[in-house]
Amino acid sequence: MLAKRIIPCLDIKDGRTVKGINFLDLRDAGDPVELAAIYSREGADELVFLDISATEQKRKTLADLVYRVAEKINIPFTVGGGIATVEDVDILLQNGADKVSINSSAVKNPQLINDLVAKFGSQCIVVAIDAKQIDGEWIVHLVGGKVPTTLRLFDWAKEVEERGAGEILFTSMNNDGTKNGFANTALAKLSEELNIPIIASGGAGTMQHFTDTFTKGKADAALAASVFHFKEIKIEDLKTHLKENKIPVRL
Amino acid sequence: MKIVIINYGAGNIQSIKFAIQRLGYTAILSNSIDEIQAADKVIFPGVGEASSAMHKLQNSGLDAVIPTLKQPVLGICLGMQLMCNTTEEGHTKGLGIFNVDVLKFSDKVKVPQIGWNQIDKLKSELFTGISNEAYIYLVHSFYAPLCKETIATTNYEHAYSAALQSNNFYGTQFHPEKSSLVGEAILKNFLLL
Numbered sequence: 069m070l071a072k073r074i075i076p077c078l079d080i081k082d083g084r085t086v087k088g089i090n091f092l093d094l095r096d097a098g099d100p101v102e103l104a105a106i107y108s109r110e111g112a113d114e115l116v117f118l119d120i121s122a123t124e125q126k127r128k129t130l131a132d133l134v135y136r137v138a139e140k141i142n143i144p145f146t147v148g149g150g151i152a153t154v155e156d157v158d159i160l161l162q163n164g165a166d167k168v169s170i171n172s173s174a175v176k177n178p179q180l181i182n183d184l185v186a187k188f189g190s191q192c193i194v195v196a197i198d199a200k201q202i203d204g205e206w207i208v209h210l211v212g213g214k215v216p217t218t219l220r221l222f223d224w225a226k227e228v229e230e231r232g233a234g235e236i237l238f239t240s241m242n243n244d245g246t247k248n249g250f251a252n253t254a255l256a257k258l259s260e261e262l263n264i265p266i267i268a269s270g271g272a273g274t275m276q277h278f279t280d281t282f283t284k285g286k287a288d289a290a291l292a293a294s295v296f297h298f299k300e301i302k303i304e305d306l307k308t309h310l311k312e313n314k315i316p317v318r319l
Numbered sequence: 320m321k322i323v324i325i326n327y328g329a330g331n332i333q334s335i336k337f338a339i340q341r342l343g344y345t346a347i348l349s350n351s352i353d354e355i356q357a358a359d360k361v362i363f364p365g366v367g368e369a370s371s372a373m374h375k376l377q378n379s380g381l382d383a384v385i386p387t388l389k390q391p392v393l394g395i396c397l398g399m400q401l402m403c404n405t406t407e408e409g410h411t412k413g414l415g416i417f418n419v420d421v422l423k424f425s426d427k428v429k430v431p432q433i434g435w436n437q438i439d440k441l442k443s444e445l446f447t448g449i450s451n452e453a454y455i456y457l458v459h460s461f462y463a464p465l466c467k468e469t470i471a472t473t474n475y476e477h478a479y480s481a482a483l484q485s486n487n488f489y490g491t492q493f494h495p496e497k498s499s500l501v502g503e504a505i506l507k508n509f510l511l512l
Contacts, residue, residue, distance in 0.1 A: 069436065069474065070475060072434075073434050113434065114434075139337045143456070144458075161331050162333070189367040190460065191433070192366065264429055264430070264431070318435040
């Protein structure tokens with residue numbers, strides 16, 4: 069049976085791991101390659117590296133990091149953050165990334181999704197969507213949730229699927245950093261309306277939150293950063309908890 | 320041991336090279352027919368779209384060479400699918416090594432299937448030391464149905480071939496190079512054939 073996936077997310081700045089609380093107020097916590105190897109040993113199903121640096125050397129630093137991670141770990145990983153062109157993706161895949169995730173660049177130029185899918189295949193193109201619920205309406209946001217767009221979450225998600233993306237990584241800005249649980253109502257609606265896997269992100273605080281996002285939220289995978297990062301939840305314990313709650317996991 | 324990963328411009332092959340390195344062996348990436356024919360083990364990877372990958376094989380003349388190889392050959396993911404008779408993806412004619420036609424999953428399930436699923440009914444030296452229901456990592460929208468050459472099954476929508484074997488030719492739908500310790504053991508079994 070296909071297992072539900074647990075995905076630690078590592079925020080990367082200038083080759084180092086950081087995690088923002090509500091995307092602000094960064095805290096430093098280690099070497100990404102070491103952390104990746106630890107997560108992999110502890111039973112993470114996949115990893116996401118999100119590069120939030122904005123330097124001119126960014127592209128090369130990230131490609132080097134991807135290469136070092138690919139050399140060391142034996143589970144799949146996705147790389148995102150500032151990816152805007154077919155060439156950007158080509159470099160990351162050549163260096164050993166399994167998937168890339170695009171966000172703002174897809175909103176600004178939706179054709180990019182089609183171009184990437186045509187060149188590299190659906191299986192390696194993840195579209196990340198950050199959305200905030202405003203007056204009952206889920207609105208897509210850019211720049212780590214700071215800038216609202218005119219796009220509605222469910223319309224944009226449908227378009228992303230039609231353009232060929234292999235997966236959607238949905239972050240609820242209302243939930244992110246709160247540790248109050250995932251946005252399960254919106255997640256369930258995405259899963260019902262779309263036919264590609266949905267990764268839940270934003271709000272993980274307890275093991276029960278993961279159970280809820282797989283049952284109530286119908287998510288295919290759940291992503292979190294700080295609860296794993298600061299060892300508030302151990303992946304092995306989480307998977308045991310999920311298994312006890314009859315959720316299929318790889319143990 | 321000379322291990323060649325066929326480099327025909329289809330997808331992420333670094334990962335396979337690194338996985339072999341972690342096992343203590345060295346693999347070279349090559350599209351040279353001479354080098355491929357002289358190898359002890361050949362790995363035929365593939366990620367992306369079937370018809371364009373097949374065109375790349377044809378352009379380098381590898382479509383005629385691969386089916387004539389005598390050493391152990393391992394096709395991975397799209398590589399395995401291209402070793403079949405045909406694939407529904409891009410209505411592509413394959414290499415005809417495995418006597419089965421590759422089909423698309425229906426919309427009753429989420430497509431692509433992405434993640435960790437289990438292999439069962441294992442029957443090949445490729446799976447020495449691997450237990451039934453072990454988890455492996457898959458990413459795919461098309462699948463090879465069960466057939467005489469099936470050596471492992473997985474369930475998604477229905478049972479299908481997780482791996483195939485015909486004489487010296489092996490194929491896995493899953494990615495051993497991304498399947499943690501189970502995948503490494505399977506890759507090692509292949510290298511020790």
